[in-house]
Amino acid sequence: MMRQWVLASRPDGLARTSDFAMQESPIPTPDKGQVLLKTQYLGVAPVMLRYMNNGTFFERPLEIGDVMHGRGVGIVVASRNSSFKEGDIVQCKLGWREYALIDDDSYYMPFVMKQTDLPWSYGVSALAMSGFTALLGLRDICNLKKGERVLVSGAAGGVGSQVAFIAKSLGCEQVVGIAGGKKKCHLLTDRLAYDDSIDYKGEDFERQLNSAMPDGINVFFDNVGGEMLDTVIGHVLRRGRIAICGRISEYLKAPDECHRPRNFYLIGLNDLKLEGFFIYNFQERFRDYESTLAHWIRSGEFHPLEDIMHGLEKMPDALIGLYEGTNCGVRVVQIDPDAR
Amino acid sequence: MMRQWVLASRPDGLARTSDFAMQESPIPTPDKGQVLLKTQYLGVAPVMLRYMNNGTFFERPLEIGDVMHGRGVGIVVASRNSSFKEGDIVQCKLGWREYALIDDDSYYMPFVMKQTDLPWSYGVSALAMSGFTALLGLRDICNLKKGERVLVSGAAGGVGSQVAFIAKSLGCEQVVGIAGGKKKCHLLTDRLAYDDSIDYKGEDFERQLNSAMPDGINVFFDNVGGEMLDTVIGHVLRRGRIAICGRISEYLKAPDECHRPRNFYLIGLNDLKLEGFFIYNFQERFRDYESTLAHWIRSGEFHPLEDIMHGLEKMPDALIGLYEGTNCGVRVVQIDPDAR
Numbered sequence: 001m002m003r004q005w006v007l008a009s010r011p012d013g014l015a016r017t018s019d020f021a022m023q024e025s026p027i028p029t030p031d032k033g034q035v036l037l038k039t040q041y042l043g044v045a046p047v048m049l050r051y052m053n054n055g056t057f058f059e060r061p062l063e064i065g066d067v068m069h070g071r072g073v074g075i076v077v078a079s080r081n082s083s084f085k086e087g088d089i090v091q092c093k094l095g096w097r098e099y100a101l102i103d104d105d106s107y108y109m110p111f112v113m114k115q116t117d118l119p120w121s122y123g124v125s126a127l128a129m130s131g132f133t134a135l136l137g138l139r140d141i142c143n144l145k146k147g148e149r150v151l152v153s154g155a156a157g158g159v160g161s162q163v164a165f166i167a168k169s170l171g172c173e174q175v176v177g178i179a180g181g182k183k184k185c186h187l188l189t190d191r192l193a194y195d196d197s198i199d200y201k202g203e204d205f206e207r208q209l210n211s212a213m214p215d216g217i218n219v220f221f222d223n224v225g226g227e228m229l230d231t232v233i234g235h236v237l238r239r240g241r242i243a244i245c246g247r248i249s250e251y252l253k254a255p256d257e258c259h260r261p262r263n264f265y266l267i268g269l270n271d272l273k274l275e276g277f278f279i280y281n282f283q284e285r286f287r288d289y290e291s292t293l294a295h296w297i298r299s300g301e302f303h304p305l306e307d308i309m310h311g312l313e314k315m316p317d318a319l320i321g322l323y324e325g326t327n328c329g330v331r332v333v334q335i336d337p338d339a340r
Numbered sequence: 341m342m343r344q345w346v347l348a349s350r351p352d353g354l355a356r357t358s359d360f361a362m363q364e365s366p367i368p369t370p371d372k373g374q375v376l377l378k379t380q381y382l383g384v385a386p387v388m389l390r391y392m393n394n395g396t397f398f399e400r401p402l403e404i405g406d407v408m409h410g411r412g413v414g415i416v417v418a419s420r421n422s423s424f425k426e427g428d429i430v431q432c433k434l435g436w437r438e439y440a441l442i443d444d445d446s447y448y449m450p451f452v453m454k455q456t457d458l459p460w461s462y463g464v465s466a467l468a469m470s471g472f473t474a475l476l477g478l479r480d481i482c483n484l485k486k487g488e489r490v491l492v493s494g495a496a497g498g499v500g501s502q503v504a505f506i507a508k509s510l511g512c513e514q515v516v517g518i519a520g521g522k523k524k525c526h527l528l529t530d531r532l533a534y535d536d537s538i539d540y541k542g543e544d545f546e547r548q549l550n551s552a553m554p555d556g557i558n559v560f561f562d563n564v565g566g567e568m569l570d571t572v573i574g575h576v577l578r579r580g581r582i583a584i585c586g587r588i589s590e591y592l593k594a595p596d597e598c599h600r601p602r603n604f605y606l607i608g609l610n611d612l613k614l615e616g617f618f619i620y621n622f623q624e625r626f627r628d629y630e631s632t633l634a635h636w637i638r639s640g641e642f643h644p645l646e647d648i649m650h651g652l653e654k655m656p657d658a659l660i661g662l663y664e665g666t667n668c669g670v671r672v673v674q675i676d677p678d679a680r
Contacts, residue, residue: 057578225608238397239621244608260600268565268584268616275613281579
């Protein structure tokens with residue numbers, strides 16, 4: 001038998017642990033074309049809360065009793081599909097469970113890891129969607145150039161914790177992170193590659209911003225949205241670029257509660273670019289992203305910071321905590337105690 | 341002697357004719373390195389009103405008594421600069437005057453026309469900044485792909501009147517224009533290449549939009565900004581692109597009077613791209629734009645619509661009329677009665 005988490009009730013606002021239920025289920029057997037994976041690590045992302053309610057363009061809403069959606073890393077323990085062999089380390093949409101069957105269906109978006117000498121947990125962090133997103137946003141969406149200055153919101157979070165390393169590897173002059181509280185702000189400059197930090201819970205956000213970046217901002221990598229994004233638009237230099245990666249400040253809001261920015265007119269006045277993007281629209285680049293990031297990890301430029309929790313039973317807390325800001329770095333849950 | 345227009349007083353809101361004064365001045369003689377141009381055509385653009393007040397990032401504000409800034413087409417009548425020879429047709433920042441001296445200084449941004457078998461007036465319309473802007477916005481900023489659907493605001497205006505032809509040449513499926521009043525709306529479909537029109541002065545803008553574009557919008561080429569841009573954002577399809585070319589609805593407004601969009605959150609939710617841009621940042625592409633557009637004109641795909649006024653004395657009215665929406669197509673003022 002194996003364990004799995006299902007949706008017990010739709011959250012009203014932020015999820016509570018009672019919205020999830022743990023079940024036991026038989027370990028499945030692969031049919032022709034199918035592969036059985038044993039879950040090694042699972043990731044969590046803020047967007048999962050939307051799967052529990054209305055879904056997204058890319059993921060239908062869960063029904064009550066459905067296994068929770070989520071991506072993770074598994075090891076192939078049985079294969080009846082020639083694209084996968086026993087022992088392969090595969091990242092895909094496993095769901096919150098200890099074993100999963102997948103097939104070639106595009107739904108699962110399997111990606112066989114090549115860089116398996118590195119920790120397999122990187123398959124839900126630096127060599128997975130969050131690391132790929134950081135590289136895509138900086139290099140391909142914002143076209144970051146050598147010598148430019150970068151600001152990052154949600155800088156201690158899953159994607160944000162990786163952005164500074166990548167920005168430095170791409171030759172940026174200065175990278176400043178925004179996070180909540182002194183502890184996280186210290187982390188940015190001590191453990192991550194940030195040159196300076198801004199505490200959005202501290203006094204006078206704009207004064208801190210002017211003080212940290214007196215020469216202005218070329219690129220803003222935004223994970224927060226809303227009021228903070230609006231304020232930053234007022235500080236972005238002519239021809240600056242803004243990657244709209246996430247909007248955690250507004251995921252729980254109704255459309256008419258979302259922020260109406262006073263600085264919107266500056267997009268035209270200052271020739272700014274704002275772009276929302278989603279990593280799964282760039283799958284043809286994943287192999288390049290994996291090898292580029294692995295190279296920087298091996299060369300010592302990039303030290304992924306993982307916030308590892310242990311045990312399938314921790315999954316609900318791992319997700320809820322993202323909204324409470326408890327994580328530092330990429331939140332990863334180790335499911336198999338023997339995982340490498 | 342020659343005539344020229346100077347700034348007489350700073351406009352309060354929209355300019356009045358009394359803000360301009362006509363002067364006589366001796367025809368200048370070129371020094372070493374200089375070129376004397378005889379003005380053939382002058383263009384007008386909404387941004388000129390800002391030169392009369394606060395200036396822009398690219399153009400200092402005029403002082404009282406300064407010759408009005410403006411781009412036009414001149415013929416070289418005397419040259420002491422090896423980059424220009426007598427008879428060359430040059431578009432550059434001539435100012436509102438019958439003759440002008442220029443040199444190699446980057447301020448003047450001279451561009452020697454190659455396609456001089458076509459009407460020279462195209463040097464302030466289709467083969468100049470407004471045509472180049474239409475091509476840059478659609479092809480390079482919005483990356484318009486074959487089969488996509490395009491909406492254009494200010495569609496009867498200088499840039500907008502050219503966008504539909506270019507969109508069709510680039511293979512778009514449908515191009516719809518927004519203009520004010522029935523006369524202009526008829527023009528869009530009769531004389532320009534628009535498939536359909538939306539009258540923003542008519543009833544229920546959103547109903548007209550839904551009716552004209554039931555399959556949604558891939559690319560929005562915006563010359564208006566403000567409330568209209570906000571509304572359209574709500575109709576742009578996932579991964580749509582918005583070229584922020586102009587904001588004529590807000591040029592006369594203070595920052596705190598500018599529109600605060602209710603649909604801003606959709607940029608992130610729908611993976612949209614918004615980009616402001618300015619043609620002079622792409623000068624290395626001008627020669628390509630000129631030959632691409634001239635090819636479409638010669639092949640009969642592109643019929644530039646010029647709104648030609650005659651005589652230097654008409655310049656103030658030509659500019660003021662842009663804000664009153666009196667122009668259809670690119671407004672051009674013929675200065676030399678013998679101009680080709």
